[in-house]
Amino acid sequence: MNIQAPRGTYDVLPDQSAKWQEVEQKINELCRLYQYKEIRTPIFEHTELFQRGVGDTTDIVQKEMYTFQDRGERSLTLRPEGTASVVRSYVENKLFGLPDQPVKLSYFGPMFRYERPQAGRMRQFVQFGIEAIGSKDPAIDAEVISLAMEVYRSVGLKRLRLVLNSLGDTESRIAHKQALIEHFEPRIEEFCSDCQTRLTKNPLRILDCKVDRDHPLMETAPSLSDYLNEESRQYFEEVKGYLEELGIDYVVDPNLVRGLDYYNHTAFEIMSDAEGFGAITTLAGGGRYNGLVEDLGGPESPGIGFAMSIERLLLALEMEKVEIGQSQNLEVYVVAMDQSTKKKAFSVVKDLRSNGISADMDFAGRKLKAQMKSADRKKAAYVIVIGESEMESGRVAIKEMATGEQQQVSFEEIAETIQTKKSLEE
């Protein structure tokens, strides 16, 4: 049997890569505007990092990690997410010592989760994420959310919904945890074995359970919003105030719990309301993690961040029928009528490229008609035909494919004319 790509993975083929590059370009530009600097961490880490960082009772750690032993018998794991690695690096490299806190970091790269693959859920997927570590200013929460929204807006998505919740501070969470235990304990044997373990270890996770989600006790479970202390309530109000200042609409959903253990205070997800989306409509998720740096051995350094997968962003573009990646289409196709004019065509192509204009020609011995077809397939904006008469007169016709219009110019004027046409289009 032929070897295929592993389940839940895929190839980005050349006809798709322009979209990926455009998304990445937009992201890089936004990170520059917001001053989030890229950090690159290893693709695999010590397994313990995720056990401690993401949390032992989460689905990610219990069921979804790609964990293996290396030849030195260390337990390593392909990263299922980026936050734990970024925080590890912040601690290990003593970035908490930098005078400019918060340290604002961004990352872009593959993550791995052993999940059941479906549209928008892959086993290898690419996350873009940011982390602002070293500040508990509610304004930075709004900044992080704002950057996430801007990424989607910059590629042309409109049908977005920002869902917000507060998970409160430790004190609020302990009070809520106690209430959850009291709520579920009397009927815990009706729940799956995972939930039975979660009851003592982390009852909040029960609310996240995919198996028992229709159990009647789920709906009546005590909501964290009723257990927020004054400080947590106040913090949440301030975050909302900053969002309003930025004109960012949101809905508060007290049932929003995230699938990772490190969160407190602000938690958020951005969903797509585009028609045709399957079961998975969450485009991005994030939140505040005030204890994580300490859990991983650093000094008190509150943080917040988010991550989004590019796969889901591209899916949302498809659903909203937004086309991107066109800027990489071919600008000029140069046709050589026959072998005698090929060298001239070759040098015209070179000259165009030197002037920053994308240009291409035939390398398969095609006749004139077939070359024209090839130019069409490549979506060339302009075509130039070079035959004997052009060689004699020293002039060529630049044909604009969209309109059929032609303009006669000398060989020397080709690049300049195209440049002028391009700048008129912009």
Ligand code: HAM
């Ligand atoms: P997460 O909610 O596990 O959070 O994932 C964030 C985003 O990654 C999701 O909203 C989705 O876009 C994408 N994603 C997750 N799993 C898959 C998958 N199997 N296939 C495709 N896309 C997927 C985190 O990872 C946190 N580290 C986010 C964060 C950063 N919180 C604070 N800072």
